[in-house]
Amino acid sequence: MQQSPLWLRVACLAYGHHLGNGHATFGPGEVRLALSTVDRDGVLRQPASSDVTRAIRTAVGYGWLAEGSGARCLIIPRHAIEGGRGGFSTEHTPCPVHDPERRVGRHLRALGK
Numbered sequence: 419m420q421q422s423p424l425w426l427r428v429a430c431l432a433y434g435h436h437l438g439n440g441h442a443t444f445g446p447g448e449v450r451l452a453l454s455t456v457d458r459d460g461v462l463r464q465p466a467s468s469d470v471t472r473a474i475r476t477a478v479g480y481g482w483l484a485e486g487s488g489a490r491c492l493i494i495p496r497h498a499i500e501g502g503r504g505g506f507s508t509e510h511t512p513c514p515v516h517d518p519e520r521r522v523g524r525h526l527r528a529l530g531k
């Protein structure tokens with residue numbers, strides 16, 4: 419069976435993982451691991467980091483992902499956001515990768531500092 423192209427798989431990963439703000443964050447190497455395949459011998463084959471980067475750029479070029487997407491955070495285009503994981507997350511929820519200062523500020527405000 420032929421695999422879907424890597425750019426489509428990375429886009430689908432984002433659509434299945436994003437929060438209400440449209441951002442899907444991942445730890446170091448998690449996107450690469452999620453895009454891995456298992457060959458006929460049962461060996462895990464991870465794509466090269468450069469292939470992951472190229473796949474993300476291709477998905478952005480096709481309009482499936484938004485500019486600013488990277489291996490630590492894939493961004494869904496605003497027009498395609500509906501719902502998302504986490505019931506408390508909204509389009510205004512700061513992204514820890516793209517907006518870490520705002521996130522820290524919110525926590526400090528919550529602590530009354």
Ligand SMILES: [Zn+2]
Nearest residue numbers: 441491513516
């Ligand atoms: Zn983000």
